[in-house]
Amino acid sequence: MTEILQAPGVPKHEMHEFHAKTAPYALIIGVYNEGEKFTRQLAALQPYRNLVDIIIADGASNDGATAADAVQRQARTLLIHKEDKRGLSMQYRGALYYALEQGYAGVIMMDGNGKDGVEALPQFIDALNDGADFVQGSRFMRGGEHRNTPLDRVIGIRYVFNPIMFLASGFHYSDAMNGFKACSCAFLSHPGLQLFRDVFVGYNLQYYLNYRAPKLGIRPREIPVSRCYHDENTPHSKIIGIRARLGILKELAGVVMGCCNPR
Numbered sequence: 001m002t003e004i005l006q007a008p009g010v011p012k013h014e015m016h017e018f019h020a021k022t023a024p025y026a027l028i029i030g031v032y033n034e035g036e037k038f039t040r041q042l043a044a045l046q047p048y049r050n051l052v053d054i055i056i057a058d059g060a061s062n063d064g065a066t067a068a069d070a071v072q073r074q075a076r077t078l079l080i081h082k083e084d085k086r087g088l089s090m091q092y093r094g095a096l097y098y099a100l101e102q103g104y105a106g107v108i109m110m111d112g113n114g115k116d117g118v119e120a121l122p123q124f125i126d127a128l129n130d131g132a133d134f135v136q137g138s139r140f141m142r143g144g145e146h147r148n149t150p151l152d153r154v155i156g157i158r159y160v161f162n163p164i165m166f167l168a169s170g171f172h173y174s175d176a177m178n179g180f181k182a183c184s185c186a187f188l189s190h191p192g193l194q195l196f197r198d199v200f201v202g203y204n205l206q207y208y209l210n211y212r213a214p215k216l217g218i219r220p221r222e223i224p225v226s227r228c229y230h231d232e233n234t235p236h237s238k239i240i241g242i243r244a245r246l247g248i249l250k251e252l253a254g255v256v257m258g259c260c261n262p263r
Helices: 036-048 088-101 118-129 151-169 204-215 241-256
Strands: 002-007 010-017 025-031 052-058 077-081 106-111 134-138 145-147 181-184 221-224 226-228
Touching: 002 088, 010 088, 025 036, 025 088, 025 118, 036 052, 036 118, 052 088, 077 088, 088 106, 088 204, 106 118, 118 134, 118 181, 118 221, 134 204, 151 204, 151 241, 181 204, 204 241
Parallel strands: 025 052, 025 106, 052 077, 134 221, 145 226
Antiparallel strands: 002 010, 010 077, 106 181, 134 181
16 A cells, blocks of 8 residues: 655655564665665565564665565565655655654664675664663674775774764764664654754764764664675765765764754
């Protein structure tokens, strides 16, 4: 059944709900035109469907991998953000609102490009069950793994992004830029967070979660994960070129300077 999901502070999404809620947690996958990488990732996630309901947060892909008839047996819900294409935060706003409305106890967020090791899902669930409100996956901590990571990405994360986030938030993340993370819905509903605002575009919603959690008295928990980039003949990221990298730094600066904080 196709419906329209929209609420104050939530961009319009086309909603395809294929199955009833069966798990206490939702896995939200943000994806845009990842093709076979996403198809393989979705297949790898099927053994974990007893732990999570899969919600696809799609940015109006046109490669067919996220078409309703292609994912209806493997996911619970497909949400397609069609208003504009201003980044992952717009997709996540719809998916997080949906998860809260559906009464999930928490959500896990991951990219739909096949880089994240899905075997870490039970660890995220264990941390949420243990009372953690914000769980960050880290490829750089003991037990974590990364392969084929571009050198400029390693330097940028470890020596630029992480120190800035530490100075601003007060928590020393080892992999603050990693999109593989989990939140309790108690945290997502915190009045000091207020996710459903138009200030969240691009990638800044993810940075905001890392920055804001310690500010609200929530101690983040890091767990080891793997993040493996594809071979050298495959584009590593949609963040390509100096302009795109400067855009990321601008978004980070806006978050840590408090520009996204509730007024």
